Amino acid sequence: MSYIEELGTAAKKAETLMTSVSTKQKNDALKAIADSLIQNKEDIIKENKRDIENAKANGMTEALIDRLTLTEARIEGMSEGVRQVMELKDPINEIIGGEELPNGLKVEKIRVPLGVIGIIFESRPNVTVDAAALCLKSGNVCILRGGSDAIYSNKCLVNIMRAALSGAGIPEDAVQLVVDTSRAVAGELMKADKYIDVLIPRGGGGLIRSVRQNATIPVIQTGEGNCHVYVDRFADIDMAVNITDNAKTQRPSVCNAIETVLVHKDVAEQFYTALNAKWNGKVKIYGDETCAKFMQTERAATEEDYATEFNDYVLSVKTVSSLDEAIEHINKYGTKHSECIVTINMNNALKFQKCIDAAAVYVNASTRFTDGFEFGLGAEIGISTQKLHARGPMGLKELTTYKYLITGCGQIR
Amino acid sequence: MSYIEELGTAAKKAETLMTSVSTKQKNDALKAIADSLIQNKEDIIKENKRDIENAKANGMTEALIDRLTLTEARIEGMSEGVRQVMELKDPINEIIGGEELPNGLKVEKIRVPLGVIGIIFESRPNVTVDAAALCLKSGNVCILRGGSDAIYSNKCLVNIMRAALSGAGIPEDAVQLVVDTSRAVAGELMKADKYIDVLIPRGGGGLIRSVRQNATIPVIQTGEGNCHVYVDRFADIDMAVNITDNAKTQRPSVCNAIETVLVHKDVAEQFYTALNAKWNGKVKIYGDETCAKFMQTERAATEEDYATEFNDYVLSVKTVSSLDEAIEHINKYGTKHSECIVTINMNNALKFQKCIDAAAVYVNASTRFTDGFEFGLGAEIGISTQKLHARGPMGLKELTTYKYLITGCGQIR
Numbered sequence: 001m002s003y004i005e006e007l008g009t010a011a012k013k014a015e016t017l018m019t020s021v022s023t024k025q026k027n028d029a030l031k032a033i034a035d036s037l038i039q040n041k042e043d044i045i046k047e048n049k050r051d052i053e054n055a056k057a058n059g060m061t062e063a064l065i066d067r068l069t070l071t072e073a074r075i076e077g078m079s080e081g082v083r084q085v086m087e088l089k090d091p092i093n094e095i096i097g098g099e100e101l102p103n104g105l106k107v108e109k110i111r112v113p114l115g116v117i118g119i120i121f122e123s124r125p126n127v128t129v130d131a132a133a134l135c136l137k138s139g140n141v142c143i144l145r146g147g148s149d150a151i152y153s154n155k156c157l158v159n160i161m162r163a164a165l166s167g168a169g170i171p172e173d174a175v176q177l178v179v180d181t182s183r184a185v186a187g188e189l190m191k192a193d194k195y196i197d198v199l200i201p202r203g204g205g206g207l208i209r210s211v212r213q214n215a216t217i218p219v220i221q222t223g224e225g226n227c228h229v230y231v232d233r234f235a236d237i238d239m240a241v242n243i244t245d246n247a248k249t250q251r252p253s254v255c256n257a258i259e260t261v262l263v264h265k266d267v268a269e270q271f272y273t274a275l276n277a278k279w280n281g282k283v284k285i286y287g288d289e290t291c292a293k294f295m296q297t298e299r300a301a302t303e304e305d306y307a308t309e310f311n312d313y314v315l316s317v318k319t320v321s322s323l324d325e326a327i328e329h330i331n332k333y334g335t336k337h338s339e340c341i342v343t344i345n346m347n348n349a350l351k352f353q354k355c356i357d358a359a360a361v362y363v364n365a366s367t368r369f370t371d372g373f374e375f376g377l378g379a380e381i382g383i384s385t386q387k388l389h390a391r392g393p394m395g396l397k398e399l400t401t402y403k404y405l406i407t408g409c410g411q412i413r
Numbered sequence: 414m415s416y417i418e419e420l421g422t423a424a425k426k427a428e429t430l431m432t433s434v435s436t437k438q439k440n441d442a443l444k445a446i447a448d449s450l451i452q453n454k455e456d457i458i459k460e461n462k463r464d465i466e467n468a469k470a471n472g473m474t475e476a477l478i479d480r481l482t483l484t485e486a487r488i489e490g491m492s493e494g495v496r497q498v499m500e501l502k503d504p505i506n507e508i509i510g511g512e513e514l515p516n517g518l519k520v521e522k523i524r525v526p527l528g529v530i531g532i533i534f535e536s537r538p539n540v541t542v543d544a545a546a547l548c549l550k551s552g553n554v555c556i557l558r559g560g561s562d563a564i565y566s567n568k569c570l571v572n573i574m575r576a577a578l579s580g581a582g583i584p585e586d587a588v589q590l591v592v593d594t595s596r597a598v599a600g601e602l603m604k605a606d607k608y609i610d611v612l613i614p615r616g617g618g619g620l621i622r623s624v625r626q627n628a629t630i631p632v633i634q635t636g637e638g639n640c641h642v643y644v645d646r647f648a649d650i651d652m653a654v655n656i657t658d659n660a661k662t663q664r665p666s667v668c669n670a671i672e673t674v675l676v677h678k679d680v681a682e683q684f685y686t687a688l689n690a691k692w693n694g695k696v697k698i699y700g701d702e703t704c705a706k707f708m709q710t711e712r713a714a715t716e717e718d719y720a721t722e723f724n725d726y727v728l729s730v731k732t733v734s735s736l737d738e739a740i741e742h743i744n745k746y747g748t749k750h751s752e753c754i755v756t757i758n759m760n761n762a763l764k765f766q767k768c769i770d771a772a773a774v775y776v777n778a779s780t781r782f783t784d785g786f787e788f789g790l791g792a793e794i795g796i797s798t799q800k801l802h803a804r805g806p807m808g809l810k811e812l813t814t815y816k817y818l819i820t821g822c823g824q825i826r
Contacts, residue, residue, distance in 0.1 A: 015770075016744065016768065016770075019767050019768050020767070020768075099789070101782075101787070101788075101789065105778055105782060107788065114800050114801070115770065115800060193625070197799075197800050197801070198800065198801055212606070212629055213629055216625055216626055218631065218632070218799055218800075218801040219631070220801070236823070239823040242823060242825055243823065243825060245825075246825035246826060247825075250825070250826055331429065349820070353818045354432050354433070355429065355432050355433075357428075357429075357528065357816075358816065359816060359817060360816070360817040360819055361816060361817070361818055361819070362819045362820075362821065363818075363819070363820045363821065364820065364821045364822055364823055364824075365518055365819055365820070365821030365822075365823070365824040365825075366824065366825040366826055368825070368826040369514075369518060369819065369824070369826060370817075374514070374826075375514075375520065375817075376512070376514065386610075386631060387527050387528060387610050387611065387631075387814040388527070388610070388611055388631040388633070388801060388802045388814070389801045389802040391814050391815055391816060391817075392816075392817050401800040401801070401804050402804055403770075403771065403772060403773070403774060403804060403805075404772060404773040404774070404783075404788075404804075404805050405766045405774055405776075406773055406774070406775045406776070406778055406782065407762070407775075407776045407777065407778070408775065408776065408777045408778030409777055409778075410649070410652040410655060410656065410777055410778070411777075411778040411779065411782070412655055412656060412658075412659035412660075412663070412778075412779040412781070413659060413663055413779055413781040413782060413787075
């Protein structure tokens with residue numbers, strides 16, 4: 001039996017046992033995890049230091065080391081996150097539909113866990129706890145495969161969580177860590193459809209594409225965000241500048257930040273002049289000729305720029321002749337995440353919302369609102385950019401499926 | 414541009430145009446398809462004869478030739494099926510959720526088409542019309558890739574449908590046929606994630622596994638049915654015999670027919686004797702020792718038998734010592750389709766429904782009811798045996814996704 005087969009077999013066993021675990025047990029375990037993270041702060045930081053030292057020796061960039069680092073405050077944040085998940089309503093066993101068929105069969109459609117969820121992510125130890133807590137609350141078993149650079153941190157965190165599970169009478173194999181972080185094992189994991197029901201990659205575009213290419217397990221693709229603001233001919237220019245500023249600069253590294261602004265030619269001068277005054281060089285602009293007349297630009301925007309998620313203080317800008325041109329551009333280059341039109345014209349607003357193919361289509365508001373917490377889901381495992389199963393922010397319900405329970409008294413066809 | 418890129422580009426264009434097609438236009442097109450199938454009966458049969466002649470020359474089996482054959486009655490059946498789809502409620506643009514967030518943002522969750530659906534199927538020309546009608550009604554664009562043995566029939570049917578679309582002002586590329594049925598093109602189709610949102614294979618286990626292995630597009634897996642009846646210690650034996658008989662023999666070739674009966678040892682003699690009297694050799698039995706004492710059996714059942722979907726008058730039989738043993742067997746060998754317990758004991762019924770991991774879990778009724786029409790969905794594109802997106806019978810709603818429309822007045826974060 002290979003290593004992945006061992007993990008998979010243990011996960012399947014845990015999955016069956018999870019069917020008789022109560023909401024109280026799950027909440028007890030989550031509380032114990034939250035408490036135990038605080039109690040074991042020092043141990044966690046000690047193990048995390050080993051990862052950081054290795055990372056430095058391997059020449060990891062400052063930004064990535066920052067992502068990898070766990071401080072006391074960050075551990076408290078993780079603990080608080082687990083407590084919030086605990087307080088959410090248990091989605092499992094909700095009756096979401098049903099009827100009595102003409103032949104007297106009673107059909108109930110009830111919400112059940114997806115089963116075994118594989119989560120592949122980069123070297124961000126906070127994801128380890130966050131993902132496990134969401135899977136646990138939604139009755140799922142998880143197999144976590146984090147980046148090799150975070151292995152000591154992850155081992156420590158997963159041990160803490162497994163002990164908490166045991167204490168609540170939940171099989172500890174409901175949370176498992178892939179400790180062999182070799183590429184070969186990751187490849188085997190992506191094809192372990194016998195054991196794993198769903199695979200969720202959490203990370204950059206490269207990781208997601210690799211999973212999509214190699215997995216035989218159904219994948220939920222999350223977090224690629226090439227988002228746009230379109231400033232319509234009928235835009236309130238102040239509002240357009242504020243929304244563009246917020247959507248680009250409030251937190252440029254996240255997926256719901258924008259990467260391109262499309263501006264109707266009739267308001268180009270007005271908008272570019274106002275945005276230039278607001279930013280004064282704060283954001284690097286790849287523009288076109290019209291834009292360059294009224295803004296400080298770095299250079300002309302290329303096709304490649306339009307397809308790039310900068311995740312930085314960088315923005316592509318394009319002047320367009322019509323709403324249709326804007327829609328066409330967005331549907332061509334967008335990643336179906338979040339798109340915005342600024343306009344006071346109702347017809348244009350409706351047309352934009354109808355024709356744009358994205359999870360969240362905004363009129364007169366910043367794309368930064370596409371988020372599980374903002375949408376009131378209470379938590380978020382990621383933002384789906386595919387159309388199958390779930391779209392946009394994914395909370396607990398999006399980690400479930402359903403089954404039909406049919407009860408009769410001898411009915412045959 | 415490759416052939417698939419051409420089809421894909423045309424499909425994306427049609428997808429955008431579909432956003433402004435009305436329910437009336439879709440219904441007009443469906444009515445025109447239904448009428449046109451009847452009007453062109455002779456042409457269809459003529460083209461179908463070319464396929465049949467080729468199939469005979471290639472030594473195709475009688476059963477497969479029967480599946481391929483279109484008669485006047487079958488064309489009328491197809492036409493009637495299209496008319497039924499026309500009469501179903503349009504699922505698109507339904508508001509399925511929404512609220513006003515504390516900051517005044519209005520959030521609406523609305524039902525939208527999946528987009529472009531690829532359907533890969535075997536040489537059953539009725540699927541061509543059936544799948545296209547369901548995709549059309551749910552606002553989706555489809556790319557149909559049928560078996561090469563049905564190519565003349567499919568070309569003829571797709572031409573009829575495209576003409577009907579045109580007549581209703583719907584882009585004819587909303588329904589496209591892959592006329593190059595080579596393996597290479599099929600392989601390219603499965604990786605065309607740039608153009609296709611979802612891939613649905615319809616056919617046998619081999620086809621489904623091949624798609625699952627090779628596709629980079631999200632797949633909905635349908636129709637593999639290794640289903641079971643468990644005759645509990647507390648079963649009404651007459652009911653158990655009737656349900657077993659119905660679930661096995663009413664239509665053995667379909668996916669919701671059963672392949673194995675599990676029988677509690679305490680009622681084994683009674684049940685086997687009664688079933689033997691009912692069938693008297695009608696069904697070939699692969700049994701165990703206990704079964705062989707009371708029934709005519711062909712031979713002992715093997716591990717491989719338990720994993721096989723016979724789709725024939727063949728049944729594996731196993732005597733078990735407990736409900737737990739039955740549940741474990743089913744969760745090990747089942748394909749998560751439809752499973753049944755026969756019992757009058759409420760605790761056992763509840764435990765079975767809770768612990769069995771399948772789309773439809775029955776108490777005291779035949780598994781043959783797992784069907785879109787029986788469940789009141791009005792139509793069915795297949796029965797999903799995966800957990801992502803949709804489970805069990807898939808009707809029009811299961812061919813949709815949602816998007817969030819967010820309307821504000823300048824909100825920023």
